[in-house]
Amino acid sequence: MRTEWIAKRRGQANVSQMHYARQGVITEEMHYVAKRENLPPELIRDEVARGRMIIPANINHPNLEPMCIGIASKCKVNANIGASPNSSNIDEEVDKLHLAVKYGADTLMDLSTGGGNLDEIRTAIINASPIPIGTVPIYQALESVHGNIEDLTAQDFLHIIEKHAQQGVDYMTIHAGILIEHLPLVRNRITGIVSRGGGIIARWMLHHHKQNPLYTHFDDIIEIFKKYDVSFSLGDSLRPGCTHDASDEAQLAELKTLGQLTRRAWEHDVQVMVEGPGHVPMDQIEFNVKKQMEECSEAPFYVLGPLVTDIAPGYDHITSAIGAAMAGWYGTAMLCYVTPKEHLGLPDAEDVRNGLIAYKIAAHAADIARHRPGARDRDDQLSEARYNFDWNRQFELSLDPDRAREYHDETLPADIYKTAEFCSMCGPKFCPMQTKVDADALTELEKFLAREEEAKKQPVA
């Protein structure tokens, strides 16, 4: 289906979903997305046309099952994987992709930074993936000049970007928003610049005393993106790396530039989402989301966390799930997961699982709080199963059925599922779910209360 639709578009000057939406066309991708989200196709089209929603779907990614990112639809979750210079095995990365999909990732970023076979790994991931794939091409650009930042040229960037686009990458982080005049603003920060790509651009600008080449060549990138329908994920190079640095002048100056770039891409019907922090105290999260909407004309916001405290390395899937849930509630469209290994080491399979579930929780809690139609249905069904001691059903409805079963079975045998009206937490006599207030007894009680009420009204003899 999608293949035919793509064939029709191939060779057109602009093949982006936004381009078709703005012509009033409902693409196959929009129909597919509308079904998944249980929303009218017209709404999807209008949101894409308006730039408030994106459907990242490179025409060279044919096995993709299209999805959308935007405030009108359910909150999404992104997982990061990637080969490092020390470990780069194609099968391993494809396994990580499957794991991420199993635990509910809506999109996946391949953040591979080295190992020599980056192109092969990327191609394997794209071909195997039903979900959109994002990349940060600056990492490979740096590899291409053997790590010598000052040697990078605009042509190096454009060359790698075109390659990724041609391979089928659905969205790319482009660090075009950090400008040379923003750099003095980081002076008072504790952790300076903590975006990997942003740091590279910053060092380049400091060395050359020239403007950010991704900014000066932004229109060239737009031209590439139009041909393949790659979506921008505008990188926030100046995102805060600790709660101290949150919402500072540097961050907000870059955000303003990101807004300008958003509108420039929109002029060419190219889809855009905007990346956000980072580390942000809870009382500044709403401000950050609203400010992004204002500066970036409501282009979808895609945040990393944010972590609401810095003091819990080893538990940053939790410090950040708190911020992510709130960000989602305030209107963030996609949450980039953080694993327990953040700041400490390369995540393994179990870390990917823990990070993803924490973020599925955050995104789902956000959908409930935003009153999305049907968002609470699964909660209600699980609560009913819980109240009725239907253990199997309760586990099936869980975000991680294996984990729920495993924890239950640690202290009570599985064969008790059918009969046990308790778990080992409170034991057989004290399970609070046993308090079933019988409807007949309640009716009796109501009659009693009514009689009492009546008696009170009688004059004392």
Place this chain on the structure above:
Amino acid sequence: MRTEWIAKRRGQANVSQMHYARQGVITEEMHYVAKRENLPPELIRDEVARGRMIIPANINHPNLEPMCIGIASKCKVNANIGASPNSSNIDEEVDKLHLAVKYGADTLMDLSTGGGNLDEIRTAIINASPIPIGTVPIYQALESVHGNIEDLTAQDFLHIIEKHAQQGVDYMTIHAGILIEHLPLVRNRITGIVSRGGGIIARWMLHHHKQNPLYTHFDDIIEIFKKYDVSFSLGDSLRPGCTHDASDEAQLAELKTLGQLTRRAWEHDVQVMVEGPGHVPMDQIEFNVKKQMEECSEAPFYVLGPLVTDIAPGYDHITSAIGAAMAGWYGTAMLCYVTPKEHLGLPDAEDVRNGLIAYKIAAHAADIARHRPGARDRDDQLSEARYNFDWNRQFELSLDPDRAREYHDETLPADIYKTAEFCSMCGPKFCPMQTKVDADALTELEKFLAREEEAKKQPVA
């Protein structure tokens, strides 16, 4: 010190901190607490007198290191332990206490429900504990009538309550707020009544068609509490057991009664905190906190979670830490932890650790968001250590140094601490903390930018 001060008070008709505070006295406990919180002793006294803060400190708990619970002070965390009928070993419970203290519990509830040696376990815990101990005496009351709820009498309750008070319990959950007329309000709930104590009282009222004996004998309980300075933790029997049931009529009707009981206890200078939900969607948390303040005249709020979604058994320390952090930010005084085993089984030592750290994160994030003086100091210090690659210092400042070290050392050896300017997450070349914008280079850049600015102003020749 405290022993002398207690000796002076022994035998007085009312020995509560509130009683002394209202006479203008700053007790030794208040001085101690003021030092811990870095607040003026007069403020502690005034808050205790006002009822907005409690210092749970039974005069029969001499090894206690007094602490306070209230909106003017740091957000606190409670851990639950307890022997079940299947497992009841004194040493095990005392070990759990030490574990809870190690991971930062501010108070601890002994929720033992059976095993025959409840009194011994309780005494051992109180004697070993530097933190306040809370209990739910209704569990033992039920044991005393061999589990036959309908046989319970007010005297059974009072007998057990007096025993706990005499043993040195610092605060007790008393389910006095659920009234017979509230019961019909639970009809439309999915999970009915999920408070263990509340369920017992509900069944008793349904059977006898009589008012809650803890309500009708509330003044008798006050008399006991005055003698030992036990604080009320007014139980919320009608807390929601799923997001569907949150903020419903039943819950709010009971909350109103809890407010009346708060003021009745205050008339006798008895300290009170009020328990709260439970399961609450994010968008209803602020309402719940504000409503409690309004109905209960700002008596400290002590919430269990709340869980912001029901679909993640196995991860309810996370679903609830999200709600707890927000509740703390909105003004909740103490957060009762939830472990990953919630709804599934009895927590083990590792679960206690995971639950507590999740809640230390929530409470600390709340303190930061409330801008408590100095709340972010530790974050800033850790962020500085992180930026400077001072790994040991970073670990020391962590909420769980052992876990942070363990995760780091999984993929890189410990002997690298002194030299490594990276971890295995991004590897040696891509660590974002390496982007150190040199101050001299920045000064050079600023001069360059100034010259550029100047050049723009020159008229074109």
